[in-house]
Amino acid sequence: MTANKSKKADIITVAKAARVSPSTVSRYFNHPELLKSATRKRIDSAVRRTGYIRNRAAQTIHGIRSGTIGVLIPTLDHAIFAEVVQAFSDAVAAQGFTILLASHGYDLQREYAILRKFLEHRVDGVVLTGLDHDEAVFQLLDSQEIPCVLMWNYAAGSRYPSIGADNEQAGRLIAEHVLSLGHRQIACMFPPTNGNDRALARREIVLTTLRSAGVTVRDEWMLTTRYSISDSKEDAKRLFCQTNRPSALICGNDILATGALYGATASGLIVPSDVTVVGIGDFKGSSEIEPALTTVRLPARRIGHEAGQALVTAIIDPVSGAGGSLHCAPEFIGRQSSAPPA
Amino acid sequence: MTANKSKKADIITVAKAARVSPSTVSRYFNHPELLKSATRKRIDSAVRRTGYIRNRAAQTIHGIRSGTIGVLIPTLDHAIFAEVVQAFSDAVAAQGFTILLASHGYDLQREYAILRKFLEHRVDGVVLTGLDHDEAVFQLLDSQEIPCVLMWNYAAGSRYPSIGADNEQAGRLIAEHVLSLGHRQIACMFPPTNGNDRALARREIVLTTLRSAGVTVRDEWMLTTRYSISDSKEDAKRLFCQTNRPSALICGNDILATGALYGATASGLIVPSDVTVVGIGDFKGSSEIEPALTTVRLPARRIGHEAGQALVTAIIDPVSGAGGSLHCAPEFIGRQSSAPPA
DNA sequence: CTAATTTATGAAAACATTTGCAAAACTATT
DNA sequence: AATAGTTTTGCAAATGTTTTCATAAATTAG
Numbered sequence: 001m002t003a004n005k006s007k008k009a010d011i012i013t014v015a016k017a018a019r020v021s022p023s024t025v026s027r028y029f030n031h032p033e034l035l036k037s038a039t040r041k042r043i044d045s046a047v048r049r050t051g052y053i054r055n056r057a058a059q060t061i062h063g064i065r066s067g068t069i070g071v072l073i074p075t076l077d078h079a080i081f082a083e084v085v086q087a088f089s090d091a092v093a094a095q096g097f098t099i100l101l102a103s104h105g106y107d108l109q110r111e112y113a114i115l116r117k118f119l120e121h122r123v124d125g126v127v128l129t130g131l132d133h134d135e136a137v138f139q140l141l142d143s144q145e146i147p148c149v150l151m152w153n154y155a156a157g158s159r160y161p162s163i164g165a166d167n168e169q170a171g172r173l174i175a176e177h178v179l180s181l182g183h184r185q186i187a188c189m190f191p192p193t194n195g196n197d198r199a200l201a202r203r204e205i206v207l208t209t210l211r212s213a214g215v216t217v218r219d220e221w222m223l224t225t226r227y228s229i230s231d232s233k234e235d236a237k238r239l240f241c242q243t244n245r246p247s248a249l250i251c252g253n254d255i256l257a258t259g260a261l262y263g264a265t266a267s268g269l270i271v272p273s274d275v276t277v278v279g280i281g282d283f284k285g286s287s288e289i290e291p292a293l294t295t296v297r298l299p300a301r302r303i304g305h306e307a308g309q310a311l312v313t314a315i316i317d318p319v320s321g322a323g324g325s326l327h328c329a330p331e332f333i334g335r336q337s338s339a340p341p342a
Numbered sequence: 343m344t345a346n347k348s349k350k351a352d353i354i355t356v357a358k359a360a361r362v363s364p365s366t367v368s369r370y371f372n373h374p375e376l377l378k379s380a381t382r383k384r385i386d387s388a389v390r391r392t393g394y395i396r397n398r399a400a401q402t403i404h405g406i407r408s409g410t411i412g413v414l415i416p417t418l419d420h421a422i423f424a425e426v427v428q429a430f431s432d433a434v435a436a437q438g439f440t441i442l443l444a445s446h447g448y449d450l451q452r453e454y455a456i457l458r459k460f461l462e463h464r465v466d467g468v469v470l471t472g473l474d475h476d477e478a479v480f481q482l483l484d485s486q487e488i489p490c491v492l493m494w495n496y497a498a499g500s501r502y503p504s505i506g507a508d509n510e511q512a513g514r515l516i517a518e519h520v521l522s523l524g525h526r527q528i529a530c531m532f533p534p535t536n537g538n539d540r541a542l543a544r545r546e547i548v549l550t551t552l553r554s555a556g557v558t559v560r561d562e563w564m565l566t567t568r569y570s571i572s573d574s575k576e577d578a579k580r581l582f583c584q585t586n587r588p589s590a591l592i593c594g595n596d597i598l599a600t601g602a603l604y605g606a607t608a609s610g611l612i613v614p615s616d617v618t619v620v621g622i623g624d625f626k627g628s629s630e631i632e633p634a635l636t637t638v639r640l641p642a643r644r645i646g647h648e649a650g651q652a653l654v655t656a657i658i659d660p661v662s663g664a665g666g667s668l669h670c671a672p673e674f675i676g677r678q679s680s681a682p683p684a
Numbered sequence: 685c686t687a688a689t690t691t692a693t694g695a696a697a698a699c700a701t702t703t704g705c706a707a708a709a710c711t712a713t714t
Numbered sequence: 715a716a717t718a719g720t721t722t723t724g725c726a727a728a729t730g731t732t733t734t735c736a737t738a739a740a741t742t743a744g
Contacts, residue, residue, distance in 0.1 A: 365701095369702090403701080464696080
């Protein structure tokens with residue numbers, strides 16, 4: 001490997017080294033079958049000697065795809081998004097795409113700014129998290145005519161194809177389970193809902209389902225808790241210390257439920273005989289925690305994978321490839337943290 | 343907002359709409375102070391009307407920075423890496439950079455391929471995870487003269503600046519703690535170490551520390567367990583069911599320790615009175631789990647942040663900015679899962 | 685051994701920008 | 715009102731590729 005003394009090698013450097021024209025080198029990469037195998041060999045060696053690396057930026061300005069996909073999520077700090085992104089990334093990497101990743105931290109203004117930046121980089125497609133976005137975001141997407149999918153949530157009439165689970169269904173499943181066990185004294189713990197359509201949808205449907213069964217949740221049992229195990233543990237402890245405590249606690253996600261489980265243990269309560277705790281999500285660890293958590297599975301890996309596939313298809317074949325939404329059904333998972341009231 | 347009927351607007355479209363030359367539009371973006379405020383206004387409106395979005399690909403071929411940084415990690419599925427990446431991303435986004443993210447799943451061949459792809463995209467810098475990489479990776483980095491930092495681990499003489507914690511120190515801290523409590527019957531649970539220098543370093547130092555205190559770990563107490571709560575729970579259960587069980591279990595990371603804690607509970611053991619369980623990492627949730635986990639904190643957020651800062655500095659100011667390594671010291675965190683043997 | 689095909693290569697234009705240089709348009713000064 | 719000095723703008727070349735079209739080389743047929 002002869003070190004290249006001069007600056008970065010470009011296609012012309014390689015052409016000279018191989019004693020061919022730049023066009024031929026270009027063909028070597030893009031249509032190798034058009035070359036005589038002797039020239040191919042020659043170029044091969046020249047590429048190696050010069051340490052040449054193709055410049056995608058230069059290709060991109062010819063209208064050739066950039067080979068990048070913009071991924072916009074709220075935050076990687078929630079393991080569930082990390083899981084979705086990992087699956088998405090695997091799916092698109094298998095087809096030669098690389099992801100540009102950015103997080104907006106539930107700030108819809110930042111989401112718009114990030115999307116613009118993605119477009120400056122000429123991404124071939126974009127994934128957004130959730131269904132709810134600033135109108136400006138959708139308009140930008142419309143005007144650029146760029147493939148886009150909304151990942152994580154599903155809704156039939158979403159503005160762009162949505163691939164994910166139906167939060168309403170998830171919320172209903174868990175609420176019905178708790179009701180069917182016979183609970184009437186029910187508390188709820190949900191994350192703040194600003195800029196977070198997922199949490200909002202779940203909370204609404206849970207309350208509606210309870211109400212239509214004649215159960216109303218008392219105000220002081222309606223907890224808004226930050227997405228963190230420590231906060232939920234604290235709030236649960238406070239809730240469980242009251243003389244008058246609920247027989248069941250429905251949590252908006254498994255992180256909150258995990259904290260609530262710890263909080264119950266710390267308060268000296270036994271789950272599920274003293275109190276039922278359920279979550280939504282079936283995160284990693286939810287099945288191993290003691291007691292194992294009753295929850296509703298949102299198939300994160302599957303969602304990420306399907307979203308990746310769908311977007312790549314839409315990119316590669318823009319006419320027929322513009323697929324529709326896909327519902328990845330949530331599934332009730334009964335484990336040990338729920339039981340009939342004492 | 344007049345919709346742009348024709349294809350994508352380029353700088354020429356804008357120039358026509360504003361009745362100036364393309365150069366002036368270019369200056370509008372790159373050196374606005376050179377323009378008369380009247381022309382600036384005119385261009386401003388033209389940009390808006392045409393819906394023009396700058397093309398970074400076209401800029402990049404002029405040697406202008408691409409504004410992207412390649413981030414190469416083993417996997418996002420380990421929450422700790424997700425946390426590091428999030429912090430890194432925040433740090434560089436604040437300076438206008440966007441990250442290209444890819445994971446290699448502990449496959450060093452893939453790492454090389456991904457790095458090449460990053461270079462094709464003309465990233466302005468690269469972060470790799472851990473100190474250990476294929477020689478080809480380093481050579482490629484050398485030949486391209488691109489800023490690079492090794493994130494997560496620290497070692498004094500690393501080939502590129504390393505920013506992270508010293509795993510040896512972390513391993514030593516936890517081993518010394520367990521020894522100082524008086525344990526002699528000690529088991530270890532570590533993840534598979536192929537392609538994973540972090541885990542390897544930790545295991546070696548733990549064993550060495552124990553040995554130099556006269557404690558040898560029996561073969562059947564030397565567990566190799568996949569990084570997952572369910573696997574570690576199973577393995578821990580098996581370990582704890584034996585008639586002859588250890589008085590302490592040192593786990594290579596907090597995920598394994600969490601599973602071990604669950605496994606102990608499931609086996610009817612009380613931690614820490616029956617058995618001590620400790621981890622390494624201080625992951626999210628480690629302080630809230632019941633009993634709270636004794637561990638060594640690896641400051642993930644700080645590491646990600648510092649790495650981001652360092653890389654951006656090296657990119658922006660290549661001469662003086664090529665900073666050195668940075669050690670983010672691990673810290674022993676004593677909690678409730680450890681106690682002297684019965 | 686030509687002529688007719690087919691295959692392989694090169695020249696030049698195109699892509700969307702930036703930038704050095706020079707010209708034009710202002711200002712200030714006399 | 716003319717000149718000198720500044721500020722603002724445009725022209726054209728450059729960036730690293732791809733691609734169309736044309737030409738040269740190789741192959742096949744007659």
